[in-house]
Each structure stands twice: as C-alpha cells, then as structure tokens.
Amino acid sequence: MASPDSSQGGQSRHHQCLRLLMWQVAALAFLLALTATTGDMSFPPVSDRSANSTKKSLVANIHGDIILGGLFPVHDKGEKMCGSINLDRGIERLEAMLYTIDEINDDPELLPGIKLGASVLDTCGRAPYALEQSLEFIRASFTSLDPTEFVCRDGSEAKAKSTPTTVVGVVGGSYSTVSIQVANLLRLFKIPQISYASTSASLSDKQRYDYFIRTVPPDTLQAKALVDIVQEFNWTYVSIVHSEGEYGESGIDFFKHEAKAKNICIAASKEISLRATNATYDEVIKELQDKPEARVVIVFVRSEDATGLLNAAARKNLTGKFVWIASDGWGNRLAPVKNNPLVAQGAITLELQSTPILGFEKYFLDLNPRSNHRNPWFVEYWEEEHKCSWNRVRPPTSAEDWRPFRACKGNERINRRITSQENKVQFIYDAVYAFAHALHDMQEELCPGTDRLCPAMANIDGETLLRNYLLNVSFDDERSGACGEPQDSNEVIDLTDLVYNLHRKRRTAIKKQNKDRSNSSTILSYRQFLVLLSSASLQQNDLRLSGPSSDEDAGGKPRTHDRKVPAGLREDSLSTVPPTPHMFVYKNR
Incomplete structure (x- = not known):
C-alpha cells in the first residue's frame, strides 16, 4: 500500500x-x-532567422529575488527574421533597464532586503518573434517545481539543476504591433505589462488590454500636433504615408479625422507594408510625384520605413521636392537621414518630451565588452559601433561601410550620435520604477516588520500586483502636478519645447556646458519658432531655421531616482503630463 x-x-x-x-x-x-x-x-526555421542562429536563445540577466521581464528591439528586422544590431535604439534601451534595476538595488530604502532581477529578451522588431520570445516568460510560470514535493531515498530534499525564470511583470515592447500581440498573451496569464514606447491608440482599450499600461501617451497627441503644424504654415493640401500596423494606421486615421475638421485635404495616401522592399518605397515616391501640387508629406512611419522612403527619394534625385512632416517613428534618429541629408533637408519631426536620467550617460559611455558580461549582445554592438572584431577572426559582414578588417583594442569609446540620451530612456526608467514601488508597497503590506522576501510574496499574483498596487502608485513630478494621460490641446502654442537643425556631417544641440557654439545647432523654444514663422524668417519653401539660442529652453533638470516619476498612474498611461512633442527641423549648412 x-x-x-x-x-x-x-x-x-x-x-x-x-x-x-x-x-x-x-x-x-x-x-x-x-x-x-x-x-x-x-516562423522560419531557427537556422534561417539571422546570420547568428543563436540569437533567439540569448538573454540578458540580472539575478534576483523578484524578476522583471524585458522586451527590446536589440536587432532590427531582417529579411528572414532578425537583422543587424539596432545601433539607434536596441542596446541603449536595454542597458537603461539594467541601469535602473542596479540603481533600485543600491537604494536601501526601496525594497529593503529584496534584490530585483531582470530577464531581457530580443524582439527583433517583429511581433511574431516577440510573441515566441514572450512564451519563455509564460513557460517559466508553469514549469517551476516545488522541491519540497520531492524527497530523495536518503531523506534529503531534491534540488533542481536549474530554476526557470518566473517574471512578475514585463517592461516592453517597443513597437505597438509587438506590444499588442504580447499583451494578448500576457493577459491570459495575468502578467502586468508596461510599455515605454508603444503609442497606438488601440492600446487604450482596457477591455482588450486590461493588463497593459504605458509610460508614453497615445498617438492622438502626435496626430493633433501634426495637424497644428500644417495649420501654422497655412498648408491645406498634403499627402500622407504610414506604416502598416497599429502604430501607423491608428496614428494616420486620427490625423485624417483632425485634418478633415480643419479643412485640410489629402492628395495621396499610401501604406508601406511590413514586408516592404526597395520597389515598394519607389512606388510610394512615384505616387507622391503624381501629386505635384502636394509638396508637404505627412509621415507616420516606423524608423526603417522612414529610411526606405528617403533612400527612394534620393534614388530619384528629389532633393528639395518634398517637405517631410514626421511622427516620432522618425523623430530625432540619425538612421533615416545619415545617408540622405540633402533629401531630408527641411523635414520637421516630432519627439516626446523627455528628461535625461542623471548617471545613465556616464554608465552607458563607460561600458566595455571586458566588463559587461550580463548583456550577451554587447560585443556585437561594440563590433558594429567601432567596425572591428572582438576576440574572433572573421571578416566584416554586417555592414557595407566597414573599414578594412581590424581587431578591437578594447579602449574604444562609445560615440554619441546626438548630444542627448535616446529619447525613450526616461520612459524605461519610469516603467521599472513603477514596478519597484508597487512591489515595495506590497512588501510593506504583506511582510510588515521584515526586510526580506517573506513567504506571503513567494508567489506574486499578477492581478493583485496590478489592481492593488501598480495602479495605485503615485509620484511627485517637478514639471507638473497633474497625472494620467495628456489632455487634448488644440493650440499649437501648447506644444512646448525644442527645435534644432541637422548638419551635413553631424547633428548636435546646444547644451549649457558647450563653450564653442560656432558649429552647433540652434535650439529654440516652440514659442520662438512661432515668432520666426510670423516674421517670415522660416519660410515653407526651405524651412531654414535662424534666430537666437536660448539655454533656458533647452530642457529641464536631469532626472535622478529621488525624482519620483511618473507623476501618477492610471490604467491607460503611466505618463507624466504631458510628455509633449519636441520639434526637430532638419537643415544643411
């Protein structure tokens, strides 16, 4: 028996x-x-996903008592699945999450006695691949075993060879198409998700995405800003181009709605498919050319589509033909314009207002492959950044513009393409801190009088974490006392902040510490930008910016962890109010 x-x-x-x-x-x-x-x-066979078939199994880890998952576009989309390393957005965003967790773990007042950890995966900017990666978060929840249920013959407790990574929440994704599919999966298993970059208005539907929240506002704000800009220039006939997927489709739909109300007519309307080729972009440019009266083109696209569009315009020698007005998919990124500065001349792009995170800049610029072992993609990033090979003998294959093959020395330095941090770093920082403060509140309630992870928090219920703690987190913000999603604004004057120019060889922005400004871009507040419009210093035919600089308008104080952000949490947004768009005017000298 x-x-x-x-x-x-x-x-x-x-x-x-x-x-x-x-x-x-x-x-x-x-x-x-x-x-x-x-x-x-x-899904293609694993061996077909990229030149490096092991990418799918890599994970950036910080060991801890409680683990947060992370999803970042470490690699760009490739022809089959994963492409080359994402220099503009991938590694810096990932490192921002790791940096924030380090900062939290170094704070004795936050989550005392509990170490916060991370398990970060690459999405390659593709929704299907991101979904497959996210299954790792789910699988861990169902394959973890309680060792007390198994006893060895000698009476000792059985020990597992490895412990699956069970996450209590996920930071990510980046693209709205990625976040939507991941949110559909995570909600089934009651895992809260905070996105730092997904702005599709569709994600505001709390019936469908009840475990999804974000630290950025929806695209409706950008669409309003684009319409306001068009109105300020008295343009009434424009063409529009958008990317296939939730980001481009929802954003441009709202633009159309607002444009109609303001008597702005649409000349041509083109969608760029997710599988766009050079021929696709050439066809889009051809249709824009077929409407010569509409020189203004509203661009609501992903970064890679902005690059493809400008490349196609360059192939047609269309310098000065179009005035590009773009959303934050293009934003302040160098990739779309670095090979086509003349075609991009005069473009106006939007970015969400953000504040530098104090300490992260030095942390990121000091990273080195010799010491950064927790990020498995950092060597690849280093090789691409410095056009060299690290501890392996192979010719360069991932970029056409590599210099003659050479070995990395290890004393190279990360070179900033722009003077400010990547725009979404702040929102990643906010997302991680939101989880940390929610877990801290849970610890105080479930583990009173202790400075460790007590048994009551051994298995954290996602619904409890979200409803009872995460959505009740509130912070003080020195910019604004308001909280929740940004309020609608029909006045372009309310879209405060910055304007700067693009130089032919390098893009810079004036900072307070800059002593030599002779070769820097001019920064103006949005109010000064409007003054230039009214004084005809900025004409719609060339959109060249002139005028005095203003240090006072160059942004707020850098953020530290003492600056409790975001200003407040609601189900649809964790954003401070309002993360308003910056404007960037591209110009060659």
Whole structure:
C-alpha cells in the first residue's frame, strides 16, 4: 500500500503535469487564434532567422529575488527574421533597464532586503518573434517545481539543476504591433505589462488590454500636433504615408479625422507594408510625384520605413521636392537621414518630451565588452559601433561601410550620435520604477516588520500586483502636478519645447556646458519658432531655421531616482503630463 506521503506526492506531480498540459493547450489555442487574425504567424526555421542562429536563445540577466521581464528591439528586422544590431535604439534601451534595476538595488530604502532581477529578451522588431520570445516568460510560470514535493531515498530534499525564470511583470515592447500581440498573451496569464514606447491608440482599450499600461501617451497627441503644424504654415493640401500596423494606421486615421475638421485635404495616401522592399518605397515616391501640387508629406512611419522612403527619394534625385512632416517613428534618429541629408533637408519631426536620467550617460559611455558580461549582445554592438572584431577572426559582414578588417583594442569609446540620451530612456526608467514601488508597497503590506522576501510574496499574483498596487502608485513630478494621460490641446502654442537643425556631417544641440557654439545647432523654444514663422524668417519653401539660442529652453533638470516619476498612474498611461512633442527641423549648412 502506498504511504499517504507518496500518494500526496503522486497527486502533486499529477497536478503539475495537468497544469503544464493546460498551459500548452492554452498557448496553442492562442497562437492559432492569432494566425487566423493576423496571417503573420509563420516562423522560419531557427537556422534561417539571422546570420547568428543563436540569437533567439540569448538573454540578458540580472539575478534576483523578484524578476522583471524585458522586451527590446536589440536587432532590427531582417529579411528572414532578425537583422543587424539596432545601433539607434536596441542596446541603449536595454542597458537603461539594467541601469535602473542596479540603481533600485543600491537604494536601501526601496525594497529593503529584496534584490530585483531582470530577464531581457530580443524582439527583433517583429511581433511574431516577440510573441515566441514572450512564451519563455509564460513557460517559466508553469514549469517551476516545488522541491519540497520531492524527497530523495536518503531523506534529503531534491534540488533542481536549474530554476526557470518566473517574471512578475514585463517592461516592453517597443513597437505597438509587438506590444499588442504580447499583451494578448500576457493577459491570459495575468502578467502586468508596461510599455515605454508603444503609442497606438488601440492600446487604450482596457477591455482588450486590461493588463497593459504605458509610460508614453497615445498617438492622438502626435496626430493633433501634426495637424497644428500644417495649420501654422497655412498648408491645406498634403499627402500622407504610414506604416502598416497599429502604430501607423491608428496614428494616420486620427490625423485624417483632425485634418478633415480643419479643412485640410489629402492628395495621396499610401501604406508601406511590413514586408516592404526597395520597389515598394519607389512606388510610394512615384505616387507622391503624381501629386505635384502636394509638396508637404505627412509621415507616420516606423524608423526603417522612414529610411526606405528617403533612400527612394534620393534614388530619384528629389532633393528639395518634398517637405517631410514626421511622427516620432522618425523623430530625432540619425538612421533615416545619415545617408540622405540633402533629401531630408527641411523635414520637421516630432519627439516626446523627455528628461535625461542623471548617471545613465556616464554608465552607458563607460561600458566595455571586458566588463559587461550580463548583456550577451554587447560585443556585437561594440563590433558594429567601432567596425572591428572582438576576440574572433572573421571578416566584416554586417555592414557595407566597414573599414578594412581590424581587431578591437578594447579602449574604444562609445560615440554619441546626438548630444542627448535616446529619447525613450526616461520612459524605461519610469516603467521599472513603477514596478519597484508597487512591489515595495506590497512588501510593506504583506511582510510588515521584515526586510526580506517573506513567504506571503513567494508567489506574486499578477492581478493583485496590478489592481492593488501598480495602479495605485503615485509620484511627485517637478514639471507638473497633474497625472494620467495628456489632455487634448488644440493650440499649437501648447506644444512646448525644442527645435534644432541637422548638419551635413553631424547633428548636435546646444547644451549649457558647450563653450564653442560656432558649429552647433540652434535650439529654440516652440514659442520662438512661432515668432520666426510670423516674421517670415522660416519660410515653407526651405524651412531654414535662424534666430537666437536660448539655454533656458533647452530642457529641464536631469532626472535622478529621488525624482519620483511618473507623476501618477492610471490604467491607460503611466505618463507624466504631458510628455509633449519636441520639434526637430532638419537643415544643411
């Protein structure tokens, strides 16, 4: 006869197997449902995903008592799945999350006795691949075993060879198409998700995305800003181009709605598919040329589509033909314009207002492959950044403009393409701190009088974390006392902040510490920008910026962890109010 203990152990193992089977069935049903709705769920063989087939198995780790998941576009999209390293947005955003966790763990007042950890994965900017990666977060929740349920023959407790990474929440994704599919999965398993960059208005639907929140406002604000800019120039006939997917489609739909109300007519309207080729971009440019009266083009696209569009315009020698007015998909990024500065001349692009994180700049610029072992993609980033090879003999293959093959010395330095931090660093910082303060509040309530992870927090329920703690977190913000999503504004004058120019060889912005300003770009507040408009210093035919600089308008104080951000949390947004758009005017001298 089996002993009661062995019977209970058998039942426990049966429950484990049954739970795992239920998870597999649920995951399969979810994938099949997405296949039916998106038609984009076919995964190539692992060996076909990129030149480096091991990319899918890599993870950036910080060991801890409580783990946050992270999703970042470390690599760009490739022809098959993952492409080359994302120099503009991938590594810096990932390192921002790791830096913030380090800062939290160094704070004795926040989560005392508990070490916060991270498990960060690469999405390659593709929703299907991001979804597959996110299954790792789910799988860990259902494959973790309680060692007390198993006893060895000698009476000792069994020990697992490895412990799966169970996450209590996820920071990410970046693209709205990625966040939407990941949110559909995570909500099934009650895992809260905070995005630092996904701005699609569709994600405001709390019936569908009840476990999704974000530290950035929806695209409606950008769409209003684009319409306001068009109005300020008295343009009434424009063409529009948008990317396929939630980001481009929802943003441009709202622009059309606002434009119609302001009597702005649409000449040509083109969508760039997710599988766009050079021929696709050439066709878009051709259709824009077919409407010669509409020189102004509203561009609501992802960064890679902005690059493709400008490349196509350059192939047609269309310098000065179009005035590009673009959303933050292009924003202040160098990639779209670095090979086409003349075609980009005069473009106006938007970015969300952000504040530098004090300490992160030095941290990031001091990183080196010799010491940065927790980021498995950093060597690849270093090689691409410095056009060299690190501890391996191979010719350069990932970029056409590599210098003759050479070995990395290790004393190279990361070179800033622009003077400020990557725009979304602040919002990643906000997202991680939101989780940390929610967990801190949970610790104070469930583990009173202790400075450690008590048994009551051993298995954190996602719904409890979200409803009882995360959505109740509030911070003080020195910019504004308001909280929640940005309020609608129909006045362009309310879209405060910066304007700067693009130089032919380098793009810079005036900072307070700059002593030599003779070769710097001019920064103006948005109010000064409007003064220039009214005084005809800035004409719609060339959009060249002139006028005095203003140090006082160059941004607020750098953020530190003492500056409790964001200003308040609501289900739809964790954003401070309002993260208003910057304006960037591109110009060659």
